[in-house]
Structure formats: C-alpha cells, structure tokens
Amino acid sequence: MTIASPTNADAAKTIGPLPAGHPAVKQGKIGVMLINLGTPDGIEFAPMWRYLREFLSDPRVIELNKAIWYPILYGLVLTTRPKKSGANYARIWNREMNESPLRTFTRAQGEKLAKALTDLPNVVVDWAMRYGNPSTASVARRLVEQGCDRIMSFPLYPQYSATTTATANDQLFRALMEIRNAPAIRSVPPYYDEPVYIEALAHSIERHLGTLDFKPEVVIASYHGIPKPYFEKGDPYHCHCLKTTRLLRTRLGWDENKLITTFQSRFGAQEWLQPYTDVTVEKLAKDGVKSIAIVNPGFSVDCIETLDEIGREAAETFHHAGGKNFAHIPCLNDSAEGMAVVETLVRRELSGWV
Ligand SMILES: C=CC1=C(C)c2cc3[nH]c(cc4nc(cc5[nH]c(cc1n2)c(C)c5CCC(=O)O)C(CCC(=O)O)=C4C)c(C)c3C=C
Ligand SMILES: [Fe+2]
Numbered sequence: 001m002t003i004a005s006p007t008n009a010d011a012a013k014t015i016g017p018l019p020a021g022h023p024a025v026k027q028g029k030i031g032v033m034l035i036n037l038g039t040p041d042g043i044e045f046a047p048m049w050r051y052l053r054e055f056l057s058d059p060r061v062i063e064l065n066k067a068i069w070y071p072i073l074y075g076l077v078l079t080t081r082p083k084k085s086g087a088n089y090a091r092i093w094n095r096e097m098n099e100s101p102l103r104t105f106t107r108a109q110g111e112k113l114a115k116a117l118t119d120l121p122n123v124v125v126d127w128a129m130r131y132g133n134p135s136t137a138s139v140a141r142r143l144v145e146q147g148c149d150r151i152m153s154f155p156l157y158p159q160y161s162a163t164t165t166a167t168a169n170d171q172l173f174r175a176l177m178e179i180r181n182a183p184a185i186r187s188v189p190p191y192y193d194e195p196v197y198i199e200a201l202a203h204s205i206e207r208h209l210g211t212l213d214f215k216p217e218v219v220i221a222s223y224h225g226i227p228k229p230y231f232e233k234g235d236p237y238h239c240h241c242l243k244t245t246r247l248l249r250t251r252l253g254w255d256e257n258k259l260i261t262t263f264q265s266r267f268g269a270q271e272w273l274q275p276y277t278d279v280t281v282e283k284l285a286k287d288g289v290k291s292i293a294i295v296n297p298g299f300s301v302d303c304i305e306t307l308d309e310i311g312r313e314a315a316e317t318f319h320h321a322g323g324k325n326f327a328h329i330p331c332l333n334d335s336a337e338g339m340a341v342v343e344t345l346v347r348r349e350l351s352g353w354v
C-alpha cells in the first residue's frame with residue numbers, strides 16, 4: 001500500500017494509506033456555516049430585480065399558487081419594486097465596501113467567529129446567504145472541498161419561521177443534491193429564549209438607553225411580520241417573538257406598558273401579524289407619548305428593514321404625529337454581546353462533533 005499523493009496525506013492519517021491511483025480524499029473537518037437572509041449585489045435595477053426575483057419566487061415565502069403569483073410577480077412586483085427598494089437601499093448602502101450592511105455585518109460575524117474558535121483546529125467557519133451572494137451552494141461546495149464531512153448550519157434567526165429558518169436549511173440540502181460526497185448536517189435551533197441571547201439584548205438595550213439624553217416612556221420590540229394565514233397554519237414564529245419580549249421584559253424589570261411587541265415590514269395585500277409597528281408608532285404619538293425607542297430583537301444584524309424602515313421611516317412617522325424623542329437601538333451585529341450569542345450556541349451545538 002502506498003500513499004497516492006501528498007493531497008491524501010490528511011486522509012491517510014484518518015483512514016490509512018490509500019492505494020496508488022486512488023482519487024483524492026479530503027475529510028475530517030467540520031464546517032460551521034452562518035446563513036443569513038440575503039441581500040442585493042447592488043442598488044441598480046438589475047441586481048435588485050435578481051435578488052427580489054429569487055426571494056419572492058421562494059414558495060416558503062410566497063405560498064400562493066404559481067399560476068396566480070407569477071403573473072403578479074413578473075408583471076407588477078418586479079417591474080416596480082426594484083426601483084423603489086433600490087432607492088431605499090441607496091440610503092443605507094455601505095459605500096466603502098460597495099455592499100449592503102447585512103452582508104458587511106454577516107461577514108464580520110463569520111470572521112470573528114472563526115477567530116474565536118481557533119482552539120478547534122478542525123472547525124472551518126464560513127458564511128452564506130439564502131438569496132444572492134455568497135450563495136449557500138457555493139459555500140457548501142467550498143466547505144466540502146476543504147474536507148468538511150460534517151456541516152453545521154446556523155440560520156441567523158433567533159425566532160423560527162418557515163419563511164426564514166426552514167428555507168435556509170432547504171437551500172443547504174438543495175445544494176447537497178449536487179455534491180457526491182455529501183456531508184452530515186446539523187442545524188442550530190432557534191434561540192429566541194436562550195439566556196445568552198436575552199442577556200445580550202438586555203445589556204445592549206441598557207447600554208444604548210444610557211447614552212440617550214431622554215428616557216423613553218415606551219420601548220417597542222419590533223419584529224419582522226409574517227402573513228397572518230402562515231401563523232394560523234402553525235408557524236410558531238409569533239409565539240417565539242412574544243416569548244422573547246416576555247423574557248426581555250422580566251430581565252429588564254419593566255412592565256407590559258413599557259416594553260411592547262409589534263410587527264413590521266408588511267408585503268402584499270394580506271393581513272400580517274398585528275399590532276403593526278407603523279400604526280403603533282403613530283398612535284403612541286397621537287396619544288401624547290413624547291419619547292420612544294425601538295429595538296429589533298428578531299434581526300441578528302442591521303439591514304434595510306431596521307436601518308431604513310425603523311431608523312428613518314418610523315422616526316418620521318413618530319415626529320409627524322407629534323412625538324418628540326425617538327431612538328433606534330442597533331441590532332446585536334458583531335458586537336461583543338452579539339458574538340457571545342453566536343459563539344455560545346455554536347460551541348454547544350458542536351458537542352459530540354468536536
Ligand atoms: C427576520 C425575519 C424575517 C422574516 C420572518 C421575513 C419574512 C418575510 N419577508 C418578506 C419580504 C421581504 N423582506 C425583505 C427584506 C428582509 N427581510 C428580512 C427578514 C425577514 N423576512 C431581512 C433581514 C431583510 C433585509 C435584507 C437586506 O438586504 O437588508 C424584502 C426586501 C426588501 C424590500 O424590497 O423591501 C422583502 C420583499 C416576506 C414576503 C416575508 C414572509 C412571508
Ligand atoms: Fe423580509
């Protein structure tokens with residue numbers, strides 16, 4: 001028996017010497033793949049169109065029959081929304097990196113996690129997007145090519161929804177359909193009630209409120225919504241969001257009027273989870289509330305929906321309706337608290353593999 005080639009040296013250590021002519025074998029590594037939602041490659045019409053088409057063609061996201069949905073998608077949504085959304089992305093675009101904040105923050109999380117796990121030499125950390133780039137398929141291939149025979153996916157959503165968590169994992173399995181030597185897969189579960197996450201949120205809220213020159217009368221925990229029928233059919237997202245707020249309230253020692261839950265980012269004509277963030281913000285101002293803060297516990301990193309829809313639009317709505325002081329609390333992003341959440345969950349979920 002001879003070792004076929006130097007590239008098989010690692011394999012030889014674990015599976016023994018390989019006969020001459022044996023194809024290269026790479027194995028023994030564990031991939032950790034952070035997966036976020038995705039984002040356009042640019043703010044122009046074409047990249048916006050490509051991103052929105054991929055996103056809104058996902059049957060986990062839009063459950064309508066294709067014969068009904070596609071004419072609306074191609075005839076109406078994709079002819080108008082790329083321009084409108086592109087203008088919104090232009091306001092928050094990271095011009096230095098020429099990319100959206102969601103991608104910048106997700107990359108930073110991946111890089112920091114890799115550094116934090118250097119004591120685990122067999123672990124390779126990478127990051128991917130469900131829609132757009134870097135695609136889940138390209139990252140899965142890259143990990144397998146590096147010798148990962150196990151991959152742990154980490155959909156970066158604290159609260160589970162079929163529209164986010166499940167479709168991220170679907171996409172990973174879809175990618176494996178093209179890979180002969182498919183790795184074993186594990187997935188980090190939703191973490192909406194994990195003490196490390198609640199503690200990180202509470203700490204971040206307290207720290208941020210401490211920097212303000214006003215005390216908000218009400219703090220809104222605003223989560224991305226989902227269509228109400230998805231909730232009625234059994235998506236547990238609503239319960240996960242409410243539990244996060246409840247645990248946060250307890251940890252902060254606040255009452256039910258001080259920390260409230262709302263849902264933002266409606267899309268389309270259906271009813272979505274209520275109460276709506278924009279309606280609530282306007283009502284609070286009209287009812288005489290002068291100072292509010294909004295936090296987005298359901299978003300692991302800042303993105304168009306937090307920076308523009310809350311940081312700009314909700315602030316405008318509040319001020320136009322008579323409110324005075326408005327604060328937007330940043331997402332955990334790649335802060336020390338945020339990375340503690342990611343690292344703690346990754347280390348725990350790797351148990352038995354490392
Ligand atoms: C955090 C959880 C999210 C859920 C649940 C969710 C459901 C959901 N979203 C849409 C439609 C759109 N969402 C868009 C952006 C967007 N959505 C999330 C997260 C959740 N979505 C994030 C993090 C982002 C930001 C991406 C970025 O690049 O910054 C968009 C695109 C932006 C726009 O054109 O307004 C759409 C469209 C649906 C239909 C849905 C549930 C059915
Ligand atoms: Fe969304």
Ligand SMILES: [Fe+2]
Pocket residue numbers: 238239240242
């Ligand atoms: Fe519920």
